[in-house]
Amino acid sequence: MMVVSSKFFNRPTLTVARGLLGKFLVRKIGRRKIAGMIIEVEAYDGPHDKASHASRGRTERTRVMFGKSGYWYVYLIYGMYYCLNIVTEKENYPAAVLIRSVEIFGSQTSLGGRTSRYICGPGRVCKYFKIDKWFNEKTASRKTGLWIEDRKIKITPRMIKRGKRIGVEYAGKWKNRLLRYYI
DNA sequence: AGATTGATCCAT
DNA sequence: TGGATCAATCTG
Known part of the structure; x- marks a missing residue:
């Protein structure tokens, strides 16, 4: 159960996005832990990506995307739902990966497998993991209670x-880029 | 298909 | 400072 360090995220965003598939999102609340395997992500890559909030430049909201890798970018969408992103690449290059869906593993079955269920959609992921804006601009680490773990699942x-990203019809030619990755 | 909901951003 | 917009989800 290795905690994934910021070094992992300080790489090309598409590489990080693919690498996150099969990793575990882990949330600790008191002595309770919530964990799920990441199965769907989207990359938001650089200042020219019109689908990315960072394409409008550095603002109060987007500055975290311009910051160091390994930090959480959490924002409210449609006045109701939170979306969880992890910042990638070196400082001053705005990029992040959106965590869209996870698989939650349940109890062992008699045949040695495991039951599982899916949490699909970024709003549902945040709801299930009890993630809100408190995590924005905080690091992905044990000390914040929200981190990424490598449990050696081979992907x-x-x-x-891969496919087009969801909900970015406004993004011109960028809407067709295949920056959504899923298992 | 339509309603919900409020932070954010930019043009007035 | 106001009004359009939005990395979505729920209900019918």
């Missing part, structure tokens, strides 16, 4: 599918 390239 091969052929297991990874």
Whole structure:
């Protein structure tokens, strides 16, 4: 159960996005832990990506995307739902990966497998993990109570599918980029 | 298909 | 300072 360090995120955003598939999002509340395997993400890559909040430049909201990698970017959308992103790449290059869906593993079955269920959609992920703006601009680490873990699940390239990002129709040619990755 | 909901951003 | 917009979700 290795905690993924900021070094992992200080790499090309598309590499990080693919690398996050199969990793675990872990939330600690008191002595309770919530954990789920990441199965769907989207990359928001650089200042020219019109789908990215950072394409409008550095603002109060987007400054975290311009900051160091390994920090959480959490924002409210449609006045109701939070979205969780992890900042990638070096300082001053605005980029992040949105965590869209996770798989929650349950009890062991008699045949040695495990039951599981899916939390699909960034708003639902935040609701399930009890994530709100408190985490914005905080690090992904044990000390904040929200981090990414490597549990050595092997994800091969052929297991990874890609598609267009969701809900970015306004983004011109960037809307068609295949920056959504899922298992 | 339509309602919800409020922070954010930019044009007035 | 106001009004459009939004990395979504729920209900019918």
